[in-house]
Amino acid sequence: MLDVFESWDLTAPPLPRRSLLLPLEPIGIETPLVESLTSYISRLAEVHAVTVSDLVGYVLAACAPRDAPIVSERARRYRMGSGFLPGTHAINGVAEDARRWIAAAETATDRTGLRLLTLSPLKQIFCKQSLFRTVQAWCPVCFADWQRNGRPIYLPLLWHLRMVSICTKHRRPLDETCPHCDQHFGPLYARAKPGYCSRCRGWLGQSASTRQKPAEETARDDQIWMATCVGDVLCPFGKPA
Numbered sequence: 001m002l003d004v005f006e007s008w009d010l011t012a013p014p015l016p017r018r019s020l021l022l023p024l025e026p027i028g029i030e031t032p033l034v035e036s037l038t039s040y041i042s043r044l045a046e047v048h049a050v051t052v053s054d055l056v057g058y059v060l061a062a063c064a065p066r067d068a069p070i071v072s073e074r075a076r077r078y079r080m081g082s083g084f085l086p087g088t089h090a091i092n093g094v095a096e097d098a099r100r101w102i103a104a105a106e107t108a109t110d111r112t113g114l115r116l117l118t119l120s121p122l123k124q125i126f127c128k129q130s131l132f133r134t135v136q137a138w139c140p141v142c143f144a145d146w147q148r149n150g151r152p153i154y155l156p157l158l159w160h161l162r163m164v165s166i167c168t169k170h171r172r173p174l175d176e177t178c179p180h181c182d183q184h185f186g187p188l189y190a191r192a193k194p195g196y197c198s199r200c201r202g203w204l205g206q207s208a209s210t211r212q213k214p215a216e217e218t219a220r221d222d223q224i225w226m227a228t229c230v231g232d233v234l235c236p237f238g239k240p241a
């Protein structure tokens with residue numbers, strides 16, 4: 001006598017879509033301290049334990065739209081490597097550059113809404129590339145606070161803007177010079193890592209012992225007003241699409 005067994009369902013369960021890179025969560029979306037796209041890309045490199053130049057040159061470049069490459073073939077050939085050109089600040093901006101980098105990063109991470117890490121949604125308000133500093137600025141006290149509280153270290157979009165010269169939280173001027181090597185560096189260097197100097201790799205967070213700031217380092221009211229206004233403009237971007 002034949003037993004009738006329950007039949008197995010052999011159809012494969014639907015697999016979630018896989019992204020090429022870990023779909024890292026951007027920091028501070030819909031807040032004045034929203035992360036910048038260059039900071040996001042640096043953190044992506046960090047979590048995948050590769051350099052920014054390798055991530056950009058070999059992964060993101062392959063994900064950029066064919067008609068809008070982020071690293072040209074010529075640059076790649078000429079540089080005999082990833083073709084990555086460090087220090088570009090236009091990535092966070094409103095121009096064509098930003099669109100290419102957003103498309104590449106969204107394809108690689110299978111995320112949407114990364115335009116919110118740039119000024120793209122605010123094209124009407126911010127229309128000049130000169131709005132950006134060419135060198136990176138940061139608040140060492142913010143870095144130290146985040147590290148102490150176990151929060152991710154990142155660079156807010158706000159700190160990339162020339163018109164913002166202070167940290168609204170700590171009411172102190174942003175730093176642009178590394179305390180270890182006394183040098184400047186751009187927002188996306190080959191070995192960029194948020195919170196660290198791209199040149200000497202030194203930690204940029206302020207230690208507790210150097211927290212007392214001299215009087216001339218206190219922010220002026222007009223600087224605080226400007227930084228707060230710009231932060232408010234970055235804030236109501238709306239939900240990621």
Ligand SMILES: [Zn+2]
Nearest residue numbers: 139142167170
């Ligand atoms: Zn701060």
Ligand SMILES: [Zn+2]
Nearest residue numbers: 178181197200
């Ligand atoms: Zn340094």
